[in-house]
Amino acid sequence: MAAVQQIGIGVIGCGMISNTYLPNLTQRYGAVKLVGVADLVEEKARKAAEKYNCAFMTNDEIYNCPDIQIVVNLTNVWSHHEVTKAALEHGKHVYCEKMAAETFEEAKELYDLAKEKGLMFAMAPDTFLGGGYQTCRWLIDQGVIGEPFAADAVIIRNYSVTGPTVRKGNVNSEGGTIPFDMGGYYIHALQCMFGPVKRVGGFARWMKKEYTNPKNPKWKEENVLKSPNLIVGTLEHYSGVLSTLTAGDSGVMNNKEIPGIWVYGTGGTLFCPDPNTFGGPVKIFKPGYDDYMEVPLTHGFSGLDKMMRFGPAPANEDFMVTMWADSRRGIGVGDMCWALINKRPARITNEMGLHSIEIINAMVQCTKTNKIYEMTTKPIRPVALRAGFMAADQEAVFDDYWDETVDTTPWWCK
Numbered sequence: 001m002a003a004v005q006q007i008g009i010g011v012i013g014c015g016m017i018s019n020t021y022l023p024n025l026t027q028r029y030g031a032v033k034l035v036g037v038a039d040l041v042e043e044k045a046r047k048a049a050e051k052y053n054c055a056f057m058t059n060d061e062i063y064n065c066p067d068i069q070i071v072v073n074l075t076n077v078w079s080h081h082e083v084t085k086a087a088l089e090h091g092k093h094v095y096c097e098k099m100a101a102e103t104f105e106e107a108k109e110l111y112d113l114a115k116e117k118g119l120m121f122a123m124a125p126d127t128f129l130g131g132g133y134q135t136c137r138w139l140i141d142q143g144v145i146g147e148p149f150a151a152d153a154v155i156i157r158n159y160s161v162t163g164p165t166v167r168k169g170n171v172n173s174e175g176g177t178i179p180f181d182m183g184g185y186y187i188h189a190l191q192c193m194f195g196p197v198k199r200v201g202g203f204a205r206w207m208k209k210e211y212t213n214p215k216n217p218k219w220k221e222e223n224v225l226k227s228p229n230l231i232v233g234t235l236e237h238y239s240g241v242l243s244t245l246t247a248g249d250s251g252v253m254n255n256k257e258i259p260g261i262w263v264y265g266t267g268g269t270l271f272c273p274d275p276n277t278f279g280g281p282v283k284i285f286k287p288g289y290d291d292y293m294e295v296p297l298t299h300g301f302s303g304l305d306k307m308m309r310f311g312p313a314p315a316n317e318d319f320m321v322t323m324w325a326d327s328r329r330g331i332g333v334g335d336m337c338w339a340l341i342n343k344r345p346a347r348i349t350n351e352m353g354l355h356s357i358e359i360i361n362a363m364v365q366c367t368k369t370n371k372i373y374e375m376t377t378k379p380i381r382p383v384a385l386r387a388g389f390m391a392a393d394q395e396a397v398f399d400d401y402w403d404e405t406v407d408t409t410p411w412w413c414k
């Protein structure tokens with residue numbers, strides 16, 4: 001599959017999630033041309049370069065390569081700021097894995113830099129562009145559940161340091177606890193359906209964590225967290241919808257009960273899928289129904305994302321390739337390439353990811369100040385993908401033009 005024009009990309013960070021991105025970027029999205037890969041661990045980048053038939057590069061070579069227009073930042077959260085900043089300073093557009101940075105202030109600095117330089121800076125997750133959430137958006141826009149007025153989003157997992165060594169990991173890094181690591185999936189999905197958030201009220205808590213592996217020299221010692229590992233908050237969207245978000249890392253959730261989002265409307269209830277996946281199921285309940293009815297997806301790029309359905313599995317490279325290859329991770333990069341080709345903004349705008357991290361930060365601020373937090377960022381409600389392009393995930397849905405004058409205000413606000 002090759003588009004009329006291809007956009008050169010360089011991937012920095014060849015760890016676990018690159019095993020999903022790299023096959024997708026090289027096989028699924030025709031406008032993407034993978035030029036090179038880099039990693040602090042040279043061996044990882046060499047292996048990826050060989051496997052995906054591209055150049056082995058250093059970070060600096062990627063920043064300075066004239067054939068590369070977009071840097072895809074797949075490093076750990078504590079390296080996001082450094083890598084994104086360097087890429088932007090070298091005039092590259094950036095697609096960065098979540099969260100944009102460890103703190104809202106650092107993310108804002110990157111946002112300002114991208115704006116000053118007129119560059120795109122999109123932040124994962126891109127799951128809301130998948131068939132599942134685009135179908136939810138379509139149903140809401142069609143008024144199928146009447147006027148939506150409330151939503152509940154919950155993600156409970158159990159994060160702890162399970163390894164035998166005391167090494168830096170998401171759990172104990174700033175911006176890496178579950179509200180940051182997983183919250184973005186839910187907030188992006190809420191932004192997609194109801195648009196930006198005006199005010200936030202919420203609470204954040206640091207629940208005590210211990211090192212859980214007897215082989216770890218710190219076994220049973222407290223793992224002091226830099227960021228809260230429980231948030232519960234309420235978001236007031238400009239569209240009037242009130243949504244709640246709960247994210248905690250000290251519980252257990254049955255994987256069969258897919259951690260989705262409930263949306264309540266005046267004419268029905270919508271059960272949206274796990275926003276960490278690209279597909280369904282999407283279900284609705286309306287007056288007169290005996291039970292929830294599953295709705296066929298209206299959009300392609302749905303993937304299967306079996307992982308959540310089949311429970312925990314070993315997080316090794318083969319697992320990531322076989323189980324996640326069905327996902328559509330990288331769709332945000334694909335859209336960005338088409339944005340450059342068609343000289344339009346990317347669907348994941350610079351402000352969307354900043355908005356997500358500001359919302360989590362807002363809950364921390366509410367806890368500290370005893371006050372409701374007024375958001376300073378206001379991204380547009382993202383432009384939906386056109387429905388109906390199902391077969392073979394047709395990239396025709398990206399081959400369009402739009403600009404900021406397109407009105408994405410929800411129908412119930414007009």
Ligand SMILES: NC(=O)c1ccc[n+]([C@@H]2O[C@H](COP(=O)([O-])OP(=O)(O)OC[C@H]3O[C@@H](n4cnc5c(N)ncnc54)[C@H](O)[C@@H]3O)[C@@H](O)[C@H]2O)c1
Pocket residue numbers: 012013014015016017018038039040041044059074075076077079082083097098099181
């Ligand atoms: N693992 C998952 O299931 C998953 C899913 C979705 C998103 N993500 C996100 O993807 C990102 C990466 O996660 P991962 O699980 O692949 O982590 P990982 O630790 O497996 O891989 C990260 C890689 O980045 C490299 N790296 C770190 N700093 C670097 C720098 N300054 N320059 C070059 N290379 C650098 C590391 O050497 C490592 O190989 C994170 O933001 C994470 O939140 C992960």
